Amino acid sequence: MPDRAWFEAYLTAFNANDFEGFGAYYAEDVQFFGQAATLSGKQAVLDFYRGVKARIDERVDLLSFIGDDRMIAAEICTTLVPLEDWPDFPTGALTKGEMRRSVNFAFYDLADGKFTRIRSARFRRLE
Numbered sequence: 001m002p003d004r005a006w007f008e009a010y011l012t013a014f015n016a017n018d019f020e021g022f023g024a025y026y027a028e029d030v031q032f033f034g035q036a037a038t039l040s041g042k043q044a045v046l047d048f049y050r051g052v053k054a055r056i057d058e059r060v061d062l063l064s065f066i067g068d069d070r071m072i073a074a075e076i077c078t079t080l081v082p083l084e085d086w087p088d089f090p091t092g093a094l095t096k097g098e099m100r101r102s103v104n105f106a107f108y109d110l111a112d113g114k115f116t117r118i119r120s121a122r123f124r125r126l127e
């Protein structure tokens with residue numbers, strides 16, 4: 001059963017830009033409803049993050065976790081540090097080096113130990 005340690009391993013791979021590692025958590029037909037994009041399919045999600053992580057140093061830290069083998073609810077702190085100016089970033093213009101932090105809620109539906117649907121929403125901007 002997916003537990004906190006399992007989910008933290010996902011975040012470790014995500015934070016390390018280990019696309020193969022964190023991509024292993026996605027079902028082929030995963031549905032992604034994020035703040036910056038709505039995507040369908042594992043490859044679309046990975047392509048999206050390859051583009052984002054080429055321009056932004058993104059780190060996600062787990063604040064709280066509730067989960068079972070069907071669903072995970074997580075409170076996360078996301079830190080973004082742009083590597084270049086990104087004036088049309090989907091959640092607001094970014095300037096190189098400017099740190100942006102927020103607390104977000106994310107919900108992950110699971111089947112057979114893979115994410116089938118991911119939904120996230122910002123709760124509070126920290127800086």
